[in-house]
Amino acid sequence: MREGSAVRAGSRALAPARPSRPTCPAHRLDRHPGYRRHPSRKDATHPQLSSLRAQHDLPQHGDRTQKLESRAQVSTLPQLQPRCFEDLAVAASIIRPGPIQAGSKHPYLRRRAGLEPVTYPHPLAEPALSKTLGVPLWQEQAMALAIDCAGFTPGEADRLRKAMAAKNSPEKVAQLRGRLFAGIAAKGIDQAASERIVGMIEAFSDYGFPQSHAQSMAGIIYASAWVKYHFPQALLAAIMAHLPMGFYDxxxxxxxxxxxxxxxxxxxxxxxxxxxxxxxxxxxxxxxxxxxxxxxxxxxxxxxxxxxxxxxxxxxxxxxxxxxxxxxxxxxxxxxxxxxxxxxxxxxxxxxxxxxxxxxxxxxxxxxxxxxxxxxxxxxxxxxxxxxxxxxxxxxxGASATTHPAQHLRALLASHGAQPAREARDLADQTRVRVGGLAKYIQRPPTARGVAFGALEDETGMINLVFSPPVWERTREAVLGAPAVLLEGHIERDRGSVNMIVHRAHALAGPARAHQPGRFR
The missing domain is CATH 1.10.150 (DNA polymerase; domain 1)
Structure with a gap:
């Protein structure tokens, strides 16, 4: 990596902007006053940098950075409280279908916060799961469980890895189910633990990261958090220079x-x-x-x-x-x-x-x-x-550099009792609230059982949104189709993360084409 660029780090997101005859040396960090080379991964374990809260509090406080952009990832960061490089590898991995299907996310966060003890489905599973508090986050752990608990040879474990990476991975992994149960039974593991172990392994047929991939992403997260903390203007300009890309418009x-x-x-x-x-x-x-x-x-x-x-x-x-x-x-x-x-x-x-x-x-x-x-x-x-x-x-x-579209609706929103998003985020748990602005980044992932997620953006910032399946069916037309929306609901706080649980949505008129609802998944 050439020192001084806007931290390429294997990602187009962190590359310098394309050459464009800039009005100043725009994205070369070594041409900025106060530049010093960003820390390497080795530096991330140095005592002086062991707390990202002290040095680069972006991931701590839920500020988005490269590879930690989705609303689910951002809202998880205050609970995760990453403090070292390995924590960033966890942050990159935990909001994925494999760990979610394995039931890893919430137990991991509770155990990390000391709210529940670390347990294992069986003592033989401890070597594979000890680094991640008794739950699997990476494909290699599924392979290790197969070796340690089901007696798989390294060759069989590699076939399991290939099955997990295959296009029709659920079917491929299911073909190994009989071999897994037979091997686990031969180890004398009881039925309940056996079901739990196989469930953990099979969950990774629905996409989970190899640990090596998570480590690579952690490097990008760490570098971009460092750049955003010290040189946010260079990073944001570089990202704008490469639009459309990433999660945000x-x-x-x-x-x-x-x-x-x-x-x-x-x-x-x-x-x-x-x-x-x-x-x-x-x-x-x-x-x-x-x-x-x-x-x-x-x-x-x-x-x-x-x-x-x-x-x-x-x-x-x-x-x-x-x-x-x-x-x-x-x-x-x-x-x-x-x-x-x-x-x-x-x-x-x-x-x-x-x-x-x-x-x-x-x-x-x-x-x-x-x-x-x-x-x-x-x-x-x-x-x-x-x-x-x-x-x-x-x-x-597609955007205004001078005024956010919601700012022109502020008087109307205030007349309906709507608070700015920044104020709503500070309200106490279970407080009833109204907010208004642009509903954006709506997602309905298959692993969420019909729950929809998104964000409400106004001139003061964003607040995370959660729609239960019945509420989503009632509100989706307004949320996806209206130029702007007025939302009613209540605040839910959980160990630093803040969401608005939506109850009702009302369509509002706004500046022409002020609303780009984003891709709906």
Whole structure:
């Protein structure tokens, strides 16, 4: 790994942003003031770094980082309280179908917190399960159980591993069921323990990590947590430069940046690179650089077109909408997309005027009339309201750098008794609450028995949502289809994690296309 990059660590998520002629050396960490090389895995066990609470409290407090992004993973972190590298390998593994089907998650968290004793289905299972408090988290443990408790040879255990990794793994593992029970019986293990051991092994036919994979992911988690703690602007800009990727959309990443005290600036033809870059504050050089959204964040602007714009800009700064049209030869549709995104603001042209002008300067006339700048001026048009500008941002680029869509609904939400998400997260257990905003990242995993999970996002942050199967059936239309929602429910607190148990949902109108519900699984 080349020292100083935004910590590639085997993950595209941590790579420096694609080259885009940035306005400053954007994502090379060794060019940032105060840079020092990030700790290696060996450093993670050093006493000085043994507590991630003291050094990098992101995983402790549920702040998302690479490979720990889903709402289930984030809400588990306060209960897990990771303090060393091995804990991060557990965090990467525990919210997977295999450990969940094996019944590992809740016993592990309770045992780690000292709320229940560590037990084993049989003394012969202890060597395989002792590192993970008596429950299996990794495929290698299932193999070790087969060897220690069922008398499998290493070759048979390897066939079990291949069966667990096969496309039709449940059927493949089931074919070994008779051999498992026969071997366990030969060891003199009683029926109840036998069923429990085989159940643990069979659970890993439904996808679980090898420990080596978990260790690799832990390295990415540790490195990205370190970078996010010390250089959040570089990491967030690099992720924005590689969208779409990961779990979160551009609006959530923008809110994340703001909550870390980082300014995010919209697309601007005079300043934006191909992808997201960093811009220093000229009047406050000691402050963290701002993130400037890239040209490719605008729908329809490819890397090739963005490079075309930068090539034209490289000869001289743009002077007007007409100048942009003539020198870039963009289609009217792309010019209108840039105008909608506010990309002409730096030229002193408001969005409606830019939209009118973009339509006037079509590709067919760009090289025909030498007096292009002298065409009839745009009529006086009303400047967009703040809500209209946010809606335009969402229409053109999927996110607003200036205002979260829910902020425009705050007066309406307050009239319905809704609290901001940040305040709702601080309420006591079992408190009744109303919140409103954008329902996002809805998931209904097969292992959850019909329960749906997601998040409610507003201008103050997020709160986790849980829908029981009956509630989900009643509310899914509003949650998935409405621009915004008002939710009623109660707060559930459990050893640091906070969820809102939803009872009812009401559809709300909001800024046009303010809601992207995300993929539903």
């Amino acid at each position: 551009a609006q959530t990443l923008i809110q994340d940046a703001k909550q870390h005290g980082i300014e995010v600036r919209g697309v601007e033809l005079q300043r934006s690179g191909v992808h997201a870059t960093l811009e220093p504050h000229t009047d406050r050089p000691e402050q963290r650089p701002a993130i400037r959204r890239g040209l490719t964040s605008v729908a329809g602007i490819s890397e090739e077109i963005a490079e075309q714009i930068l090539t034209a800009r490289g000869t001289a700064a743009f002077r007007s909408v007409a100048d942009v049209a003539r020198r870039t030869r963009l289609s009217a549709k792309l010019m209108e997309q840039l105008a909608t995104a506010g990309a002409f603001d730096g030229l002193g042209v408001d969005r409606r005027t830019a939209l009118w002008s973009a339509g006037a300067y079509t590709g067919e006339i760009q090289d025909v009339l030498p007096g292009l700048d002298d065409l009839a001026p745009a009529p006086e048009l009303p400047v967009m309201t703040a809500a209209e500008a946010t809606a335009a941002d969402l229409e053109a680029s």
